[in-house]
Amino acid sequence: MKPRGKNWSRGLTGSITAFVLAAVAMVYLSYALPRLLPGDFVSAMYASSQVTLTEDQEAELRAYYTQDSGFPSYLARIVTLDWGYSYAYLTPVSDLFFEALPWTLLLLGSAHLLSMTVGFIAGVEAAWRSGTRTEKGMVAGMTFLEGVPEISTGIVLLFFFALQLNWFPAVGAETAYAGTTGWERILNIMHHLILPLGTLVLAYVPGNFLLTRNSMMMVLHAPFVRTARAKGLPPGRVRYAHAARNALLPLVTRLGLRLAFMITGALVIERIYAYPGLGSLLFSAIQARDLPVIQAVVLVSSLLVLGVILALEGVYRIIDPRIAHAH
Amino acid sequence: MRMWRFKGGTAVLFLLLVVLGGTSPSGIQAGDRLEEIRIGDGKGDWGYPNPYRHYPRGPGYIRMSWVFETLAWKDEAGFVPGLATAWRYDSGTTSFVFDLRKGVRWHDGRPFGPEDVAFTVRYFKEHPYSWVPMGTVAGAEKSGPHQVTVRLAGPDASFMTYVGATMPILPRHIWEKVKEPKTFDDPEAYIGTGPYRFMAFNKAKGTYLYEAFEDYHGGTPRARRLIYIKAGNPLMTLLSGKADLVNIKPEMAETLKGKGMVVLENPRGWNKKLMINHRKPPFSDKRFRHALAHAIDRQAMVDKAHRGVGSPASFGLLSPDHPFYNPNTPDYPPDPAEARKILASLGYTLEGDGVFHKDGKPLRVEILASNITVAGESVSDRDGEVIKQQLEAAGMRADLVHLEQATTDARVLNWEFDLAISGHGGLLGDARVLNRMIHPDMTGSVNSARYGADPELLNLLAAQIREMDEEKRRALVHRIQEIYADDLPAISLYYPASMSAYNPKKGIRWFYTQGGIALGIPIAQNKLSLIR
Numbered sequence: 001m002k003p004r005g006k007n008w009s010r011g012l013t014g015s016i017t018a019f020v021l022a023a024v025a026m027v028y029l030s031y032a033l034p035r036l037l038p039g040d041f042v043s044a045m046y047a048s049s050q051v052t053l054t055e056d057q058e059a060e061l062r063a064y065y066t067q068d069s070g071f072p073s074y075l076a077r078i079v080t081l082d083w084g085y086s087y088a089y090l091t092p093v094s095d096l097f098f099e100a101l102p103w104t105l106l107l108l109g110s111a112h113l114l115s116m117t118v119g120f121i122a123g124v125e126a127a128w129r130s131g132t133r134t135e136k137g138m139v140a141g142m143t144f145l146e147g148v149p150e151i152s153t154g155i156v157l158l159f160f161f162a163l164q165l166n167w168f169p170a171v172g173a174e175t176a177y178a179g180t181t182g183w184e185r186i187l188n189i190m191h192h193l194i195l196p197l198g199t200l201v202l203a204y205v206p207g208n209f210l211l212t213r214n215s216m217m218m219v220l221h222a223p224f225v226r227t228a229r230a231k232g233l234p235p236g237r238v239r240y241a242h243a244a245r246n247a248l249l250p251l252v253t254r255l256g257l258r259l260a261f262m263i264t265g266a267l268v269i270e271r272i273y274a275y276p277g278l279g280s281l282l283f284s285a286i287q288a289r290d291l292p293v294i295q296a297v298v299l300v301s302s303l304l305v306l307g308v309i310l311a312l313e314g315v316y317r318i319i320d321p322r323i324a325h326a327h
Numbered sequence: 328m329r330m331w332r333f334k335g336g337t338a339v340l341f342l343l344l345v346v347l348g349g350t351s352p353s354g355i356q357a358g359d360r361l362e363e364i365r366i367g368d369g370k371g372d373w374g375y376p377n378p379y380r381h382y383p384r385g386p387g388y389i390r391m392s393w394v395f396e397t398l399a400w401k402d403e404a405g406f407v408p409g410l411a412t413a414w415r416y417d418s419g420t421t422s423f424v425f426d427l428r429k430g431v432r433w434h435d436g437r438p439f440g441p442e443d444v445a446f447t448v449r450y451f452k453e454h455p456y457s458w459v460p461m462g463t464v465a466g467a468e469k470s471g472p473h474q475v476t477v478r479l480a481g482p483d484a485s486f487m488t489y490v491g492a493t494m495p496i497l498p499r500h501i502w503e504k505v506k507e508p509k510t511f512d513d514p515e516a517y518i519g520t521g522p523y524r525f526m527a528f529n530k531a532k533g534t535y536l537y538e539a540f541e542d543y544h545g546g547t548p549r550a551r552r553l554i555y556i557k558a559g560n561p562l563m564t565l566l567s568g569k570a571d572l573v574n575i576k577p578e579m580a581e582t583l584k585g586k587g588m589v590v591l592e593n594p595r596g597w598n599k600k601l602m603i604n605h606r607k608p609p610f611s612d613k614r615f616r617h618a619l620a621h622a623i624d625r626q627a628m629v630d631k632a633h634r635g636v637g638s639p640a641s642f643g644l645l646s647p648d649h650p651f652y653n654p655n656t657p658d659y660p661p662d663p664a665e666a667r668k669i670l671a672s673l674g675y676t677l678e679g680d681g682v683f684h685k686d687g688k689p690l691r692v693e694i695l696a697s698n699i700t701v702a703g704e705s706v707s708d709r710d711g712e713v714i715k716q717q718l719e720a721a722g723m724r725a726d727l728v729h730l731e732q733a734t735t736d737a738r739v740l741n742w743e744f745d746l747a748i749s750g751h752g753g754l755l756g757d758a759r760v761l762n763r764m765i766h767p768d769m770t771g772s773v774n775s776a777r778y779g780a781d782p783e784l785l786n787l788l789a790a791q792i793r794e795m796d797e798e799k800r801r802a803l804v805h806r807i808q809e810i811y812a813d814d815l816p817a818i819s820l821y822y823p824a825s826m827s828a829y830n831p832k833k834g835i836r837w838f839y840t841q842g843g844i845a846l847g848i849p850i851a852q853n854k855l856s857l858i859r
Binding site: 287 | 367370371372374380382383384385455458509527529530531533552554556557558559560563564569731732733737738739740750751753763764768769770771772774846
């Protein structure tokens with residue numbers, strides 16, 4: 001296959017133009033939507049606090065936090081890559097974002113990659129063994145797992161592996177202020193990662209498995225697979241180089257969309273395991289009506305969705321050249 | 328909202344697992360000087376620990392209180408010396424004179440003195456700190472080498488609680504250069520005289536690190552390091568030895584006691600409350616509010632929604648455990664028949680559908696409910712459902728609307744509601760809480776009734792703050808409770824059980840503070856636990 005020819009880029013220009021237009025719309029929506037939330041930072045922070053404000057105090061605080069909050073200044077900040085200051089922390093939003101981002105990438109990135117790999121291989125193998133007890137058992141097991149919410153899996157794993165067996169820590173991404181460095185720190189982080197990662201992998205694998213298996217079932221009876229078998233190719237090559245590759249498209253779509261929602265996708269797990277991440281950051285920001293933080297996370301995640309969709313266009317063309325010709 | 332409901336289910340599932348299974352907390356050895364103490368917290372992040380950067384909630388103030396100190400402090404019995412060893416009120420000059428502790432040093436080694444206190448008063452007047460009402464403070468001056476006098480604009484009976492035991496003293500040599508305190512984020516912004524020095528705060532992880540201040544005037548702090556961690560599940564965090572102290576839900580208490588943990592129960596200083604939009608008919612008629620009170624069975628609410636843990640609240644707002652509590656306030660025993668009788672007297676007619684009607688329209692009320700933050704932890708419950716059922720049983724058509732807390736708060740602040748479930752503490756602290764929770768000037772609080780329709784009540788509220796004689800003030804506060812319970816601009820529902828649990832093997836004794844820390848924070852994290 002030679003995907004990077006003229007055909008490959010056919011139609012991409014239109015997609016890029018649509019992407020830019022959508023991005024402009026997103027910039028406005030990321031400004032306007034959070035402002036539709038009832039209440040503001042001052043009422044969210046003070047209204048039910050120990051502190052009772054008089055009208056003057058309230059007005060003074062509101063004036064302080066709403067200065068420089070018009071759309072033109074928001075636009076100007078975006079153009080200059082200035083993310084603004086968080087109302088709650090009074091620190092740059094970019095600091096908050098990039099403090100949380102690595103943990104989200106670590107947890108969700110590895111969860112998606114691992115669950116895609118496991119789900120894909122298991123799905124291919126199950127389809128290849130179609131009709132056998134192994135395949136039926138796998139389908140039954142995965143269908144069951146698919147129905148179990150990740151919050152339940154998380155609690156059960158916590159109970160057995162953290163509380164009963166004491167094998168893994170119950171909370172956090174690493175032991176707070178343990179003073180570890182180098183490999184010791186990496187091992188500490190991995191140790192903390194296993195339970196939340198395991199919970200997410202158990203939640204994501206069944207979907208990937210069932211999708212791959214179903215796609216493979218359709219492909220396995222296609223003439224080109226029969227031809228490959230007739231040529232006497234080794235079974236592994238027939239499965240993966242010929243059949244599975246053609247069954248990959250739906251899985252790539254699924255992975256792409258999952259990645260796009262990666263920023264806020266693990267909120268439940270982040271809260272069960274008190275794991276830091278962008279989901280918790282956005283959740284807290286919405287509770288506190290911390291508009292600069294909400295705007296930044298909403299804008300970045302919506303641009304990520306657009307970016308992933310655009311990237312998928314290109315990836316599809318590599319996997320299945322017929323798509324380029326369809327334009 | 329869905330997530331929080333889910334979380335409630337999760338807690339029950341988890342508790343069930345713990346009860347069914349046997350667990351053994353990891354062994355912790357007691358010692359004279361502990362290496363560290365870890366406190367678990369459900370939310371984790373409460374802002375930076377200085378007056379201008381912590382969140383305006385109790386846990387934010389507590390994090391600051393390890394670093395900054397006040398003139399007086401409180402323990403489980405009441406006021407104790409802080410940076411001042413003694414104080415007295417001079418009625419002739421309407422001022423408080425404080426004798427300051429000698430030999431106190433700031434974390435940077437500089438000596439503390441009366442100039443710092445006088446400066447702090449001036450600074451907070453110029454740059455208000457929302458926790459300390461400076462309206463009645465006229466100024467402060469050094470009146471001796473170790474003495475400072477704080478002049479009041481008029482008598483203020485709540486001064487010691489709201490200023491003396493709440494106002495963190497700032498180092499003059501640092502803050503006198505600071506023009507924008509909110510954005511001051513230098514390491515110097517965290518220099519206090521407290522037992523712990525602030526070292527680090529990780530916003531994403533919600534963790535805090537403090538280290539003992541070895542030159543602390545009150546002796547060497549018991550633990551070298553104090554660490555706050557974010558704890559998704561307090562039960563798990565405590566039992567697995569990851570934290571030494573956590574806030575817990577009442578249903579966890581017996582399990583934790585069985586595992587050798589000490590469970591503390593807060594006195595009745597926090598109440599769940601039904602806010603009423605008394606500005607709009609029919610809620611503006613106090614007889615209608617009386618009907619609401621009779622329609623609600625508060626003990627049934629505790630039994631159904633809280634497994635019987637908690638007790639009905641006083642209609643007069645102050646806690647029965649408060650020294651100024653008036654036991655003879657109007658009472659509204661649960662009596663749907665009485666509620667229906669009052670409604671009938673107001674011109675409502677009970678129709679065949681079991682609902683009262685007036686002018687051809689059914690009597691319809693909307694109840695706003697949300698998860699309320701208690702001691703820093705968001706708590707979900709079924710209070711809204713129970714009230715809805717009870718009002719319907721009394722002949723009202725009740726619509727329950729469950730919203731996220733900030734949305735509910737916004738609607739209550741803007742008077743866009745009929746009834747709303749809310750809650751607040753401070754009911755065991757200074758009686759100024761009555762002013763904060765009743766007076767119409769408190770426009771920024773969803774917990775305040777903001778009720779100004781009764782001139783006598785407003786006069787009494789002003790008078791009780793000015794009255795420095797305790798017995799006379801008690802009489803005024805008694806009368807305020809009577810009028811409040813009769814006018815009923817809001818209905819105090821019940822005192823939920825608020826609990827903490829700690830591992831006693833560390834040798835630290837945690838406790839709830841008399842009247843709450845500072846102006847009434849109901850959290851068992853008093854710094855005296857790590858000093859004494």
